[in-house]
Amino acid sequence: MTTGIRGRFISFEGIDGAGKSTQHQWLVEHLRAQGREVVATREPGGTPLGEKLRALLLAEPMQLDTEALLMFAARREHVELVIRPALARGAWVVCDRFIDASMAYQGGGRGLSTTRLSQLAQWTVGDLKPDLTLLFDLPVDIAMARLFAGTQNPDRFEREQAEFFERVRATYLTIAASEPHRVRVIDAGLSLSEIQVILENIIASL
Ligand code: TYD
Secondary structure, eight states: OSSSSSOEEEEEEEEETTTTHHHHHHHHHHHTTTTEEEEEEHHHOSSHHHHHHHHHHHHOOOOOOHHHHHHHHHHHHHHOOOOOHHHHHHHHEEEEEEHHHHIIIIIITTOHHHHHHHHHHHHHHTOOOEEEEEEEEOOOOHHHHHHHHSSSOOOTTTSSOOHHHHHHHHHHHHHHHHHTTEEEEEETTOOOOHHHHHHHHHHHTT
């Protein structure tokens, strides 16, 4: 980056029902209150085309490879049109899910080849990685109970069985163990205010 003012890239991850979306909103407000330009975005989605792909991904039955390819197609639009330009002008990007979600859901959950997914990742985003990933971790039974309590019309992923989410969760935790400097595991069973104190401390150290 020629300006030397590249912003920060923070991603939120976790199994469905872990409560990351509430915390995502909170962190965006917290950073804005500090006077920063914050781009709040999500995957799949974040661009007009990406949001159309999201609607298909969450609703339409499809081949597992098709699902992975559409996730990465949406991501390519998002990275080129939103994330890289925002970071280049010094904004902070706070993204609800990124590549780790593909590794956890399509790799761990669906069982697709990690090598292939890594090749797609390299093609799609090159060496772009979040500076910080907040992994909201919760036992699957608790997350599923929260999901059933809070969701009227579960989407294609939310309708999956507990075993699927166990594999997703295990993959997330493996990623976290292999990249402890980037990925911070947050106990999503703590109260909202306890989690917010933890987030404040992590952000202060960024
Ligand atoms: P999610 O963040 O759970 O949206 P919401 O909170 O509005 O339900 O994301 C939608 C789903 O997409 C989620 O179940 C995980 C899935 N997903 C993947 O399978 N792979 C990916 O690469 C991404 C980004 C998401």
